[in-house]
Amino acid sequence: GNGGPGNFASAVQQMQPTRHARRIYVGNLPTNISEPMLSGFFAQALQAVGGTTQVGNPILSVYLNMEKKFSFVEFRNVEETSNAMALDGILFEGSNLRVRRPNDYNAAVAATLGPSNPDPKLNLGVVGLRAGGYKRAADDPDRLFMGGLPYYLTEVQIRELLSQFGAVSAFDLVKDKETGNSKGYGFAVFEDSSVVDGAIQGLNGLRMGDRALTVRRAAEGPQRGQQQQQQQQVNAFMQAAGAAALQQQTIAALQSQANPTNIIKLSNCVSIAELMDDEEYVEIVEDMRDESTWRL
Numbered sequence: 001g002n003g004g005p006g007n008f009a010s011a012v013q014q015m016q017p018t019r020h021a022r023r024i025y026v027g028n029l030p031t032n033i034s035e036p037m038l039s040g041f042f043a044q045a046l047q048a049v050g051g052t053t054q055v056g057n058p059i060l061s062v063y064l065n066m067e068k069k070f071s072f073v074e075f076r077n078v079e080e081t082s083n084a085m086a087l088d089g090i091l092f093e094g095s096n097l098r099v100r101r102p103n104d105y106n107a108a109v110a111a112t113l114g115p116s117n118p119d120p121k122l123n124l125g126v127v128g129l130r131a132g133g134y135k136r137a138a139d140d141p142d143r144l145f146m147g148g149l150p151y152y153l154t155e156v157q158i159r160e161l162l163s164q165f166g167a168v169s170a171f172d173l174v175k176d177k178e179t180g181n182s183k184g185y186g187f188a189v190f191e192d193s194s195v196v197d198g199a200i201q202g203l204n205g206l207r208m209g210d211r212a213l214t215v216r217r218a219a220e221g222p223q224r225g226q227q228q229q230q231q232q233q234v235n236a237f238m239q240a241a242g243a244a245a246l247q248q249q250t251i252a253a254l255q256s257q258a259n260p261t262n263i264i265k266l267s268n269c270v271s272i273a274e275l276m277d278d279e280e281y282v283e284i285v286e287d288m289r290d291e292s293t294w295r296l
Contacts (some may be wrong), residue, residue, distance in 0.1 A: 005026070006193065018078060018113050019074070020102065020104045020105050020106055020109075020110070021078045021081060021105065021106075021109070021110035021113050021114070022060075022074055022075050022076070022077065022078055022081045023072050023073065023075070023081065023102050023105075024075075024081060024084050024085065024099055024100065024101065024102070025070065025071075025072060025098075025099070025100045025101065025102045025103075026038070026070060026071040026072070026073055026097055026098065026099055027069065027071075027097070027098035027100070028069065028095050028096060028098045028172075028175075029064075029066070029069045029070060029071060029092075029095060029097070030092060030093035030094055030095040030155075031158050031180060032093075033064075033066075033068075033093060034064070035062040035063075035064045035071075036062075036220045038062050038064060038071055038073065038092075039057075039059045039062045039073070041088070041092055041188045042058075042073055042084065043058055043059050044081060044091060045087055046058055046083060046084055046087070047126050048126050048127055048273070049083070049086070049087075049122045049123050049124055049126060049127055050119075050121070050122055050123050051080060051083030051084065051086070051118070051119065051122055052080055052083075053077060053079050053080055054195050058076055058077075058080045059073060059074070059075060059076075060074045060075065060076050061073075061229075062074070066180075066181075067178075068177065068178070068180075069113065069175070069177075069180045072102060077114065078110065078113045078114030079114045079115050079119075080112065082116055082117060082118055082119075083118045083122060084099065084113045084118075084121055085099055085101070085117075085118055086118035086119075086122050086124060086129070087129070088098050088100075089129060089170070090127055090128070090129060091128055094154055094155040094156035094159075095155055096155075096170065096171070096172065114194055128294055132286045135188075136275075141219060142189065142190070142193040142196050142201055142217065142219075143170075143187050143188065143189045143217070143218045143219075144187065144188045144189070144196065144199065144200070144212065144215060144216070144217060144218060145185070145187060145214070145215070145216055145217070145218040146158070146185060146186050146187070146188060146203070146214070146215050147184065147185040147213070147214035147215075148185070148208075148212050148213045148214045149173075149182065149184045149185060149186065149208075149211070150184070150185065150208050150209050150211055151181065151182050151184055152182075153208075155171060155173045155186075158171060158173065158186065158188075159171050161203075162188055162190075162199065164202075165190070165198055165199040165202060165203075166190045166192050166195035166199070167191040167192065167193050167239050168188060168189070168190060168191070168193065169189050169190065169191045170187075170188065170189040171186060171187070171188045171189070172187045172188075173186040174186055174187075182271065184211075187218055188279070196217065199215065200215050200216060200217070203215040204216065233276045269288075270284055
């Protein structure tokens with residue numbers, strides 16, 4: 001019959017030359033997801049933006065590597081695959097997915113198979129994206145560096161923390177490539193760059209558990225902070241050296257003086273009547289000598 005193994009094998013063979021143009025690479029995957037979850041998500045997202053060309057499920061297969069947090073998603077035709085490229089940066093379970101062409105993609109051949117670019121009429125706003133492509137935190141001059149993040153915090157929780165200062169357009173939590181666990185730092189971008197200074201002031205030095213956040217403009221880099229610390233150390237050394245030199249000069253000046261000089265002058269310590277008494281006078285002089293004696 002028409003549905004026999006031979007016809008199925010023939011159909012697969014016919015689709016093989018286009019396979020490189022019908023797959024996408026998906027990176028920065030969240031934890032605890034499955035192939036059906038990812039397949040359903042991309043199918044719904046593509047349909048929502050108007051990126052499908054016919055009824056039915058646009059996804060043929062999904063390969064998921066949870067150990068290294070990446071996947072390959074295969075679509076049924078080239079046009080829908082190109083439309084799926086516009087989903088780069090879409091938020092899925094707290095992670096902004098990274099959508100790319102696979103390494104075996106041949107642009108020259110793909111151009112003969114169908115559209116290579118997404119349809120400009122896609123309604124990307126319904127899935128939280130903007131026309132012209134997703135702007136990652138690494139691409140923004142006003143992006144923030146956030147260090148000292150507790151390892152147990154998720155991207156969703158960090159976004160909630162940042163959203164107290166303004167709408168967050170992008171956040172990339174840096175993760176270990178082998179384990180997928182947080183490395184304790186990331187980069188963020190606000191939709192309104194005017195809130196950046198307020199976020200730095202409010203978050204930098206904030207203690208979370210046994211860690212303190214380090215928040216600054218990423219463009220400043222750690223070198224600036226190191227230079228400030230070095231300058232403070234130099235200033236402290238100069239102050240200490242200056243104080244030591246002044247102390248030595250004072251001691252040398254005192255030791256070089258042959259005759260004693262007035263150090264302290266006391267007033268209204270005794271009465272005239274006390275000074276008129278010879279015994280009182282002698283005791284007062286001795287007390288004054290004892291109290292004012294200073295030896296180097």
